[in-house]
Amino acid sequence: MAVDLRLKNRTDQVFSDYEEIFVGNSIVFEGFLLPHNKKARDTQIVRFVSGGRRYLTYDLDRDGVFVRGVIRYGALAESDPESIEVSIAKIEAAIGRAPRKIPQTRAVNDAQIDKIRFFHANGMSQRAIATEMDIHYMTVWKIINKKGAYAE
Structure with a gap:
């Protein structure tokens, strides 16, 4: 056996x-x-x-x-100090020890944001906008609802 x-x-x-x-x-x-x-x-x-x-x-x-x-094991890889800080911030935020310090990035620029909001205001669906702009539909949702990096 x-x-x-x-x-x-x-x-x-x-x-x-x-x-x-x-x-x-x-x-x-x-x-x-x-x-x-x-x-x-x-x-x-x-x-x-x-x-x-x-x-x-x-x-x-x-x-x-x-x-x-x-x-x-292999040699420890040289790490980028900024990525280490981001990793630590993620871990601390996940366990509730520190406020979230992770920089928020945008998938689209300001001109595209205006275009997406214009399409939505004129009755175009979020999925149709996402297909038209070649971005993820959740990005469109965040822009329309002003969430995350798109909050004003």
């Missing part, structure tokens, strides 16, 4: 006495496999510990049910 270490399993369902630490771009881990998981393949164990994330290499030593290993 094949062992199936699913990613949705908790660590205590796979290991007893498990520890991991992050060193640079690597995870160093060790633990004792529970008896029903001792026939798991090395690749299954690495996939479980890594959470299914892509890694470059791994080393795994096994002694019966004792497992010790290192999973190495």
Whole structure:
């Protein structure tokens, strides 16, 4: 019977006495496999510990049910500081810790906004306007109802 270490399993369902630490771009881990998981393949164990994330290499030593290993990931990408700030603002706004500071952008310019409002005032449907202007119908709705970046 094949062992199936699913990613949705908790660590205590796979290991007893498990520890991991992050060193640079690597995870160093060790633990004792529970008896029903001792026939798991090395690749299954690495996939479980890594959470299914892509890694470059791994080393795994096994002694019966004792497992010790290192999973190495790629170098951390250079990040744009502005994108980091935007990401942090999104996370904080989502958990309610800070007001939303994400800059709102527009899909259309002011001349197009005037044209959309003119079409709507003359009885054209929102979907027909969206098709005519080659934009999403929700953008038309936001413009007409003055929501989001189109609020005045």
